[in-house]
Amino acid sequence: MKKAKYFYLLRRGFFSGGGAAAGLLLDTYSGAAAAYSLRLLRTAYSGNAIRVRRSDDNEEQDIGFRNNELDTSTLETFCGTSDGFVTTWYDQSGNGVDATQSTASNQNQIVASGTTITLSGKPSIQGGNGQLAISSISANDFSIIHINEGVGFLAKIGGYIRISDYLRYNFGGNSYTSSIALAANLSLYNGSRDGTSLTLRRNGSEMVSSPFTSNTTALSVTALFGQEASNYPGKVSEFIIYDSNQGSNMSGIETNINDFYSIY
Amino acid sequence: MYYTSTNRSELVAYNEAVNSGEGYNGTTTQWATIIEHPNGADFAILKHPKYDAELTELETLTTDWFPEPVE
Numbered sequence: 001m002k003k004a005k006y007f008y009l010l011r012r013g014f015f016s017g018g019g020a021a022a023g024l025l026l027d028t029y030s031g032a033a034a035a036y037s038l039r040l041l042r043t044a045y046s047g048n049a050i051r052v053r054r055s056d057d058n059e060e061q062d063i064g065f066r067n068n069e070l071d072t073s074t075l076e077t078f079c080g081t082s083d084g085f086v087t088t089w090y091d092q093s094g095n096g097v098d099a100t101q102s103t104a105s106n107q108n109q110i111v112a113s114g115t116t117i118t119l120s121g122k123p124s125i126q127g128g129n130g131q132l133a134i135s136s137i138s139a140n141d142f143s144i145i146h147i148n149e150g151v152g153f154l155a156k157i158g159g160y161i162r163i164s165d166y167l168r169y170n171f172g173g174n175s176y177t178s179s180i181a182l183a184a185n186l187s188l189y190n191g192s193r194d195g196t197s198l199t200l201r202r203n204g205s206e207m208v209s210s211p212f213t214s215n216t217t218a219l220s221v222t223a224l225f226g227q228e229a230s231n232y233p234g235k236v237s238e239f240i241i242y243d244s245n246q247g248s249n250m251s252g253i254e255t256n257i258n259d260f261y262s263i264y
Numbered sequence: 265m266y267y268t269s270t271n272r273s274e275l276v277a278y279n280e281a282v283n284s285g286e287g288y289n290g291t292t293t294q295w296a297t298i299i300e301h302p303n304g305a306d307f308a309i310l311k312h313p314k315y316d317a318e319l320t321e322l323e324t325l326t327t328d329w330f331p332e333p334v335e
Binding site: 053058100103104105106107230 | 286287288289290291292293294295296297310312330
């Protein structure tokens with residue numbers, strides 16, 4: 001094997017045993033409209049995980065992956081004893097829908113006094129300061145999967161469609177779908193629409209499956225970590241948006257995530 | 265801690281002073297955004313811990329500063 005290729009594969013974690021045993025999520029379940037994570041999700045993705053601003057001098061640096069996980073060694077070396085804040089959460093889907101925050105006081109933290117913030121032993125972003133804006137992602141059918149800990153407004157999904165203290169969706173007016181409460185502890189959530197049917201899942205189990213026929217307005221996602229003045233106070237490690245219903249893939253997607261994060 | 269004023273330009277100037285002092289570069293372009301009270305007459309900005317100004321201080325912004333999120 002040529003040396004350059006060996007080091008490329010080593011950097012991507014092929015020989016390390018790191019990352020999810022089941023393989024990279026988007027290698028198996030491709031087609032995400034946007035995918036944000038602190039682990040590598042796709043072999044062909046050659047970009048970074050996040051861009052971080054350190055608090056002591058406001059310098060910024062891209063942080064990539066090591067053994068398919070966030071390169072916390074480089075991250076902590078860069079931050080030294082200061083705090084680190086996420087300016088960009090890069091989209092790994094290949095669609096370039098990066099999530100960004102250019103205002104310092106609204107950037108969410110990933111390093112506290114030189115130590116990476118974690119959730120279930122894995123790096124995680126601590127919300128509470130502000131939101132990450134993304135170019136609007138629109139879809140009729142969808143699957144949105146996210147791993148988070150804490151209760152609050154998690155994402156701005158359309159004018160009336162959002163995830164807040166509960167997970168539910170509305171496509172206009174004052175008629176809501178059935179809902180499930182967000183849990184204070186680490187959980188894996190999955191909301192999917194297929195035609196006129198909506199399914200909400202938590203930790204691998206279906207919680208709600210309900211038809212809705214009153215409105216078929218398309219989904220529109222524009223921000224993570226809150227909406228308007230309401231910032232999500234908890235931690236988020238992964239947020240994946242498919243602009244199609246993943247139907248039969250659901251179990252496999254959830255298993256891949258749970259194998260990595262050990263959620264349930 | 266927040267600074268408040270009925271003169272928005274005072275808060276713009278404070279923000280620019282922080283921006284200049286901190287030397288943001290790259291993706292980060294400013295310290296904070298100016299918050300407008302729904303009454304349209306009052307404004308606020310988050311105070312940077314390293315920068316003081318001769319402005320009215322407010323420990324926290326009460327809920328009347330923020331309209332209810334759309335459900």
